[in-house]
Amino acid sequence: MLAGLFTLALGSCSEDELDKESIFPTVPVARDSFDKWLLKNYTWPYNVEFNYKLTDIETDMKYNLQPADSAKAAKLAIIVKHLWFDAYNEVCGTDFVKENVPRTIQLIGTPAYNSEGTIVLGTAEGGLKVTLYMVNSLTNEVLRDYSTINEYYFHTMHHEFTHILTQKKPYNTAFDLISESDYISGDWYQQTDDYARQHGFVTAYAMSEPNEDFAEMMSVYVTSSDEEWQKIIDEAGDGATAINDKLAILRSYMLDSWNLDIDEMRAAIQHRARELGQLDLQHLN
Numbered sequence: 084m085l086a087g088l089f090t091l092a093l094g095s096c097s098e099d100e101l102d103k104e105s106i107f108p109t110v111p112v113a114r115d116s117f118d119k120w121l122l123k124n125y126t127w128p129y130n131v132e133f134n135y136k137l138t139d140i141e142t143d144m145k146y147n148l149q150p151a152d153s154a155k156a157a158k159l160a161i162i163v164k165h166l167w168f169d170a171y172n173e174v175c176g177t178d179f180v181k182e183n184v185p186r187t188i189q190l191i192g193t194p195a196y197n198s199e200g201t202i203v204l205g206t207a208e209g210g211l212k213v214t215l216y217m218v219n220s221l222t223n224e225v226l227r228d229y230s231t232i233n234e235y236y237f238h239t240m241h242h243e244f245t246h247i248l249t250q251k252k253p254y255n256t257a258f259d260l261i262s263e264s265d266y267i268s269g270d271w272y273q274q275t276d277d278y279a280r281q282h283g284f285v286t287a288y289a290m291s292e293p294n295e296d297f298a299e300m301m302s303v304y305v306t307s308s309d310e311e312w313q314k315i316i317d318e319a320g321d322g323a324t325a326i327n328d329k330l331a332i333l334r335s336y337m338l339d340s341w342n343l344d345i346d347e348m349r350a351a352i353q354h355r356a357r358e359l360g361q362l363d364l365q366h367l368n
């Protein structure tokens with residue numbers, strides 16, 4: 084009986100044939116003009132996947148989210164390249180951008196709403212991915228208004244990019260001690276920016292904890308004009324000392340660790356902001 088079963092098994096195995104079809108698809112991926120533009124401007128030069136389609140694996144499942152409108156995503160992609168990638172490229176060089184930008188940029192159409200009433204405008208994950216929300220809020224008026232898109236998107240982008248840099252190279256922990264007794268963790272949203280500035284923070288969110296404070300300092304400084312920054316300092320009153328002390332540590336960290344002059348970066352962002360009205364957002368060149 085055993086011999087018969089062994090013979091049967093050999094006979095069954097001898098009839099098996101390898102599937103001639105490869106498990107790796109060879110059919111080219113179908114790409115429209117926007118997909119091809121993203122390849123040319125993000126993937127090939129920077130090895131970045133700019134993803135505007137909603138895939139569940141790239142999103143936080145605890146939120147109820149909607150996909151980004153592709154036309155608005157295309158306009159935002161043009162602006163992100165001009166105001167973010169090209170600005171860092173101009174000041175720090177292409178190698179810096181290639182080595183440090185996130186490998187994935189994920190766009191989401193709607194905000195991510197938290198239970199306490201706050202919304203998430205952007206997140207960074209381990210230096211590899213940045214997610215931007217509220218893409219469907221882009222209107223033609225918003226696209227031409229630097230202050231609004233800065234509030235919605237670019238303040239968030241520079242904030243999250245700062246997290247990427249500090250995750251790779253820690254900043255001086257003396258920064259954490261400047262306002263050590265004034266951080267209020269999850270209660271930050273109950274305060275106004277005016278209150279925060281008087282206590283040595285550039286925004287209320289900066290009061291949540293030192294890492295966020297550091298990222299907010301960078302983001303607010305490089306996206307503010309000279310006049311806007313001076314207004315922050317004037318409104319801070321006694322809090323201006325703490326803000327200026329933090330700025331000094333931020334300036335040294337970026338220069339010593341990354342050879343990044345934050346004043347040159349701010350100048351590059353400001354002149355690119357003035358060019359926003361001349362950008363062709365209707366055609367993918």
